[in-house]
Amino acid sequence: MMKKVVVLGAGMMGSAITVPLADSGNYVNLWGTEYDVPILEYIKKTGTHSSLKVSLPKQVHVFYPEELDKALYGCEIVFIAVTSDAVKTILKRALPYMDDVRKVIILSKGIHVENDNIMSLSQVASEEIRNLGRDVNIISVGGPCIAEELVKKVPTLGVYASHSLSSALDCKKLFETKYYKIITTDDVIGVELCAALKNSYAITIGWSYGLSEIGDYKTVYNLESLLLTQAIKEMRVIVKSFGGNDETVIGPAGLGDLNVTIKKVEGRNVSFGRLLGKGMNFEEAIKYMHASGKTTIEGIPTAIKIYGFLTRSEYFSQVLDELILLKTLVDVLRGKISVKEALSEILENISERG
Amino acid sequence: MMKKVVVLGAGMMGSAITVPLADSGNYVNLWGTEYDVPILEYIKKTGTHSSLKVSLPKQVHVFYPEELDKALYGCEIVFIAVTSDAVKTILKRALPYMDDVRKVIILSKGIHVENDNIMSLSQVASEEIRNLGRDVNIISVGGPCIAEELVKKVPTLGVYASHSLSSALDCKKLFETKYYKIITTDDVIGVELCAALKNSYAITIGWSYGLSEIGDYKTVYNLESLLLTQAIKEMRVIVKSFGGNDETVIGPAGLGDLNVTIKKVEGRNVSFGRLLGKGMNFEEAIKYMHASGKTTIEGIPTAIKIYGFLTRSEYFSQVLDELILLKTLVDVLRGKISVKEALSEILENISERG
Numbered sequence: 001m002m003k004k005v006v007v008l009g010a011g012m013m014g015s016a017i018t019v020p021l022a023d024s025g026n027y028v029n030l031w032g033t034e035y036d037v038p039i040l041e042y043i044k045k046t047g048t049h050s051s052l053k054v055s056l057p058k059q060v061h062v063f064y065p066e067e068l069d070k071a072l073y074g075c076e077i078v079f080i081a082v083t084s085d086a087v088k089t090i091l092k093r094a095l096p097y098m099d100d101v102r103k104v105i106i107l108s109k110g111i112h113v114e115n116d117n118i119m120s121l122s123q124v125a126s127e128e129i130r131n132l133g134r135d136v137n138i139i140s141v142g143g144p145c146i147a148e149e150l151v152k153k154v155p156t157l158g159v160y161a162s163h164s165l166s167s168a169l170d171c172k173k174l175f176e177t178k179y180y181k182i183i184t185t186d187d188v189i190g191v192e193l194c195a196a197l198k199n200s201y202a203i204t205i206g207w208s209y210g211l212s213e214i215g216d217y218k219t220v221y222n223l224e225s226l227l228l229t230q231a232i233k234e235m236r237v238i239v240k241s242f243g244g245n246d247e248t249v250i251g252p253a254g255l256g257d258l259n260v261t262i263k264k265v266e267g268r269n270v271s272f273g274r275l276l277g278k279g280m281n282f283e284e285a286i287k288y289m290h291a292s293g294k295t296t297i298e299g300i301p302t303a304i305k306i307y308g309f310l311t312r313s314e315y316f317s318q319v320l321d322e323l324i325l326l327k328t329l330v331d332v333l334r335g336k337i338s339v340k341e342a343l344s345e346i347l348e349n350i351s352e353r354g
Numbered sequence: 355m356m357k358k359v360v361v362l363g364a365g366m367m368g369s370a371i372t373v374p375l376a377d378s379g380n381y382v383n384l385w386g387t388e389y390d391v392p393i394l395e396y397i398k399k400t401g402t403h404s405s406l407k408v409s410l411p412k413q414v415h416v417f418y419p420e421e422l423d424k425a426l427y428g429c430e431i432v433f434i435a436v437t438s439d440a441v442k443t444i445l446k447r448a449l450p451y452m453d454d455v456r457k458v459i460i461l462s463k464g465i466h467v468e469n470d471n472i473m474s475l476s477q478v479a480s481e482e483i484r485n486l487g488r489d490v491n492i493i494s495v496g497g498p499c500i501a502e503e504l505v506k507k508v509p510t511l512g513v514y515a516s517h518s519l520s521s522a523l524d525c526k527k528l529f530e531t532k533y534y535k536i537i538t539t540d541d542v543i544g545v546e547l548c549a550a551l552k553n554s555y556a557i558t559i560g561w562s563y564g565l566s567e568i569g570d571y572k573t574v575y576n577l578e579s580l581l582l583t584q585a586i587k588e589m590r591v592i593v594k595s596f597g598g599n600d601e602t603v604i605g606p607a608g609l610g611d612l613n614v615t616i617k618k619v620e621g622r623n624v625s626f627g628r629l630l631g632k633g634m635n636f637e638e639a640i641k642y643m644h645a646s647g648k649t650t651i652e653g654i655p656t657a658i659k660i661y662g663f664l665t666r667s668e669y670f671s672q673v674l675d676e677l678i679l680l681k682t683l684v685d686v687l688r689g690k691i692s693v694k695e696a697l698s699e700i701l702e703n704i705s706e707r708g
Contacts, residue, residue, distance in 0.1 A: 353537075
């Protein structure tokens, strides 16, 4: 049942997924954007991915930005692994060469914002693909997956979500290996919201990391655990409001993904949250992140956009009271309150409601 | 609303709780068992707790084992903070002096086993207290709380569970401080089961810590997150089977407590699990733990007793299929399979069910 598969985006996750794709016996193309050229050249020269620091499987064929047509030629399945803000552009570029494509699988995580409108990435893909005038199934991937671990074949679970459950099941049959397992769901909005929201909530958990570094606390796991359970509670409220499924949040795509995100302490969102927790204000923390080359912190726009959306909507505004972490996060990001004040507010709120 | 409160057991948690109890304006006695004598002497001499390495509040009065009558004199509220296997004995000893007691609050976590019968600690207390022939409310405490952090006033949440919700609410009014917040519930069995089960599941998460130390994996957070979400899933199944509430498991008493338990990497249960994950068999790991003075690993008997109970019961046996972590944990503890085999079995099971 070997398929010809192309991965668009040669960053960490796009490159990492080629390992199970090749191990499950598929023919794999890896195409990189203009930003990926140094990575592509390094792979061509050494066989090794410069950030992942491992050799990619020999069955993986690497393509330069200008070779998008060749990369897509004869491929039935496309993985999209570019940053969330680039999904639309890349799909537009790829469409002319997608004659053979039957499935588009979105590895990118995040939400798409146009004007004040929030769209999930599968909605973005669906709008673009409509132009093909053919039946193409869209599948969104969630779950706890650090790229560096996947390439080392650490046991990993992918959650494949599609309105066409059978096409998610096809993926399971095609791509599972001994170390890469796939579970399927039709809760597309739940999986996509979790993948985006976990970044915002990781910032608030990062606050506790910062706090543990000042004063004589040493560790503040009591606080971290309090924030973690509150984050899951709020993600459930939001996902349910959007029609998603509670179980998705409690499972690998929600709790699982949030857990890997906070465990990877050098990750952008927790790092940024830690700086705030140490006492920096928003501008100082952003400046510090930029200085270390980290310009995008996805949890920031996600929090602001989703909170704004909920605030404006009459239908959703009733759930706002239950979202004390999200509310105080947005207040901190806007410079209205300090993390210390946010934590007092959170504690009071949890105590009052409990 | 100051009360006279006594804490029975001067270990880490019993001593730590005196800090918020005193800060909330109560008169606090701390009584130690025969095992606690060195701790008590050290406090008497220096004011400091030898394991917690902090001074206890001046309002805390320390009592030796033979002063149980004096320690209990005039107290309306008793906290039980001895190890779970000692709860029954200590209550029997205290009963003659409990004339003024109106509330018994159980900080100890675990299950009590007599013959093949499983009892929660509040059930044990309830049986003993029946002999008093008076109305005494029993409250079980759960939630994420590392003693060393509580004494440093890290923001901490206690979950107070009682069939008499109003008496749990009394505790909230009496003991809350700025850093110690209390939420209440009537899901006693849910809170108590979570407090016991989290130790067993922490062992399985410890497997992943061991695995990360061998081979060239470095980190295995993908696997850890997979195990964490599966642990929560199984705890929900067990708690629901016993009539407890799903929300308890997803909240601070379940997920929260499991998270602090696995975060405290020097904890007994995760340490033991890590040794198994590194490739030691059961006997080797036990020997190693004993050599470092850690003779009790509560998650072991809890897993074996609960699994045995579920297996014997016709009513419960239908849920066994959903408990792959618990099943493989018991198999590993009995020397039937290795952790490596357990992990393969877990992955296959999750993939088949998903």
